[in-house]
Amino acid sequence: HIIVPFIPHLYNHEKLVCLGKEGETTVVFKLVDPEERLLKEFQEPTEIPVNPEVETQPSHVELPRVSKGLFDEILGHDDLKTVIVNALNSPRSVNILLVGPPASAKSLFLEAISRCPGAVYTFGESTSKAGLAQLLIDKKPRILIIDEFHNMAREDMAILLGLADGKVVRTKADQTANLQLDTKVFAAANRLKNIPEEVLSRFLKFELPHYTPKQFRQVVIHVLRIEGVETQLAEYIADRMIEAKVMDPRQAKYLSRIAKTPSMVDLIISRLKHPD
Template sequence: SSHSSTHYKVADPPLVREAIQAMSEPVSPPEREIPGDLFDSIVGYPDVKTLVRYALEAEKPAHLLLSGPPASAKTMFLLELRRLPQSYYALAATLTAAGLADILFVYEPRFILIDEVERLSPEHIGVLNSLMATGIVSETKHGKTRELELDTRVFAAGIRVEKLPQDLLSRFTRLHFAPYTEQEFIEVSQRVLSTRENTSMDNAEYIAMALWRLHEQDADVRQAVQIARLSRGDRQR
């Protein structure tokens, strides 16, 4: 009969459902590799660059804390790491009350980069501690709890990091930065301004030397960037 049919019994219905679901889900593009020029704009610190790369490539999360005086390239390392896919940069002082938890729930970053980490609020410290200890982020609001498990690496930077709780500090590998010398500051300013701000090497050197005369070891490459943008190559501005 044209209306006859043959019926088959599926041996493992849950497995079939999983297979169908997997076929219907969009295929995620492969993650980009670590850029070959990562950290090229940073002068010196070869050991730190090596350790950060080890942390990036580690099979399980490894967390690094960069500490040291102002203008010692800590933030530059975080901004370079910001180039990685699935990374999120946050300035601790600007986070809202639920900011860190919301970032983790919404973006599920593979790398969380926290600058001025010693300025985190107690609530944020609790979230970070749980993430680093267990990989779990949990939050209760209005009687409802949400929870998420992540494979996130934490890279943080700060000046007075000893203000942080000891249990949080113990979860980091700490790397201490010495301040730049005058020659190193000039070199890194030239490299950053020429590659990122299209500033001539001569003008970059002029800006860096002027900043060093004013501030010496407190001179900051971020100040050099601002001056380059304001002056637009005109030394009389």
């Protein structure tokens, strides 16, 4: 007989499991069949330093290699797809900035990259200096994705200066925590005007221009066919959006989810707010 008065008892068929807590140490007893011996395991809680001088990213786990199939939803840009795939598969960190007007496939590239293991997606305008540092410290991402990078405040971008060199420094309440990271950054911006040169120098920059009407038609049909839209209706949507000068593949995708006939396409496009 074993008497453990301070431990609650849970019975499960022939098994008796006793759980107890002594100070900061959890003690687990297992009583099984009579032929088996009594097991006693000590599980000590992990101590997390309040103010570590240097933290490191978890040891590298071999991630699956990325192929160009990651970007199957994006029509064209084959050369850029090759560059990004090589960057994702590189054993060393690298930063890439996609620059171009809205509706130029920048966000489509970022959304595809966000499906990679270890990726964290954020927006430039939604970050703050403390928030971005905390995100990096908490998540320790292998890949950091920043959409609308041009909207990030300059003081927030200072964190990326250190990150490009593999370091994140957080100062709080007169205490400093240093974090060693191996993080690749993929960002997208509509313009470079408000981004400091010292930040731009940390990125390889690639420009994505406006679609021509011919390119836009091909892209929309391609995207809508992936969405399951019949070819004839996809072509009609593309042509009507070109006529309306709404050259945004995402708008076409959203429209196709509502409009299942040409008449409904006409109704929606007639009420769309056209770009100035």
